[in-house]
Amino acid sequence: MNLAVNNTSLFLAAMLVLVALAISLWQKLGLDKDIVIGVIRAVVQLFLVGYLLKYIFRVNNLWLTLAMIAFIIFNAAWNARKRGPGIDHALGISLLAILISTGVTLGVLVLSGAIKFIPSQMIPISGMIASNSMVAIGLAYRSLNSQFHDHRQGVLERLALGSGLLDASIAIVREAIRTGMSPTIDSAKTVGLVSLPGMMSGLIFAGVDPVRAIKYQIMVTFMLLSATSLGSIIACYLAYRNFYNEHKQLK
């Protein structure tokens, strides 16, 4: 392997942060504080995670691995919730949606033999699945919120005609699921042509034959489609009812 990032080169690469800082100051973007905080957080978080993963991989304990996956899922749900202001139980809904989408996708990958149930494979893959599911759910929440606002009159008219809540919301729910899934579908179309995605780049970096590396990327594409579609559909079907009160009226 010819991986050569050492502390000195990392320190020199930190000059790149100065580029962003300089632009922020020069153009008066007011982002300098955020950049500094962002960089410090990234460095501290990644160092902690690096040491933590090193420990978990070495111990190779089933419960510790599951606890780490649970921690990832909970954090993903916590972040997805923030995209759904005004949606009650958004944390519970996100947790269930991410848990099921990650669980099902991981289960298929393990059972098919694509990945092994060892921490060094399970944890990074769980992170990729949960974070994509999180982004999809966040987009779906945002879409639900904006559509229930923009199409309020149409929903009211459907209700006035004696429509059930799902019939009154179905067009909105479908559009929100579509919004959640579309980035994954779009990136599936351009994968390899526009960018070499993380999984594949990482393997190539580590010296793996590109033809083997793409097989992993193909697996990632499949798993992200499953994760984002399951995450979006579960979250939308559980969340739409929150836009109505107990009298089946639009809030």
Next chain:
Amino acid sequence: MDALMTLKQINYEVADKQILHDIDWQIPTGAHITVTGPSGGGKSTLLRIMAAMITKTSGELTFAGQPIESYDPIMYRRQVSYCFQQPTLFGETVADNMAFPYQIRKQSMDREHVITALTNFGLSERTLQQAVTELSGGERQRVALIRNILFLPQVLLLDEVTAGLDEDNKQLIHAWLRRLNEQKHVTTIMITHDATEIAAADQLVKVVAGRLEVAQ
């Protein structure tokens, strides 16, 4: 005649602002009532409460002898149907709109019945395939009203449905409403500001500053 709907001491307030004050009102079966009053007086709010689109703050509302709370709101709205002033049409074509009431009842569209309903209201079978964006204001309102009566409700609540329409369309809608009332015995309650409509009213009530005044 028995009262189909009874309102007792209905109050409605939102964000500490009192919109309706102690409304007492009995609506007999088969009535054809015109509601008028200044803008912002609470007419629409009153009809929306009666349509279970919003919930009263206090008071009693009964329909067919039972308190409104005892009904499933969805089934109730199929009996007490609310029509909007500027309706939104669904989907792409008129047919999409005609299909909606069937869709929510898990039925397939009864084409014959829909065509009869269109013809009775000055439209035709050809209208079915028309894009909703091509309709005139009067046609839009008629299509929207037909959606409300493909399955006949017991009560039709109409919120200024003729506002902004030309005289011909107003006449068409009035004649249609009267037929529904006289032949199909649908109880109709219509909000209007139109002087001709007020003058032609069988029964007129006024809602002023959140209070009901029975005129005539």
